[in-house]
Amino acid sequence: MLLLLILSLGIILCSGFYFSYQLFQLVQLDAAYRGMARPKLWSWISVVGQRGEGLILYLLKRRNYPRENMTDEDFLTFQNCKKRAKFSTICTLAGVALFLYTIIFLLN
Secondary structure: OHHHHHHHHHHHHHHHHHHHHHHHHHHHHHHHHHOOOOHHHHHHHHHHOOOOHHHHHHHHHHHHOOOOOOOHHHHHHHHHHHHHHHHHHHHHHHHHHHHHHHHHHHHO
C-alpha cells in the first residue's frame, strides 16, 4: 500500500510540473503574438503564483493587446500545448483518485 501511496504522489507531482511547463509555453506564445513586452516575464508571472493570481493578472493585461494571426506552425504548437495541458490535468485527477483510494483502503 505504501508503494501505491508513493506512486500516486509521484503522479500528482510530475503531472503538476508538466502542467506548469505547458502553461508557461502557452502564455509565452500568446504574449509574443499579442505584441506584449517581455513574453517570458509574463510566462513566469503566470506560472509562479500559488493561487493563480499571476495568471489572472496576465489575462486582465492581455485584453489591451489584440492577437495577430499566428503562423501555421505556431498555431499547431499552441494546440499541442493545450492538448498536453489537458492530458496533465487528467493525469493529476487520476493520481488524486489513486491517492484517495489508497488512503481510504489504508484506513479500513
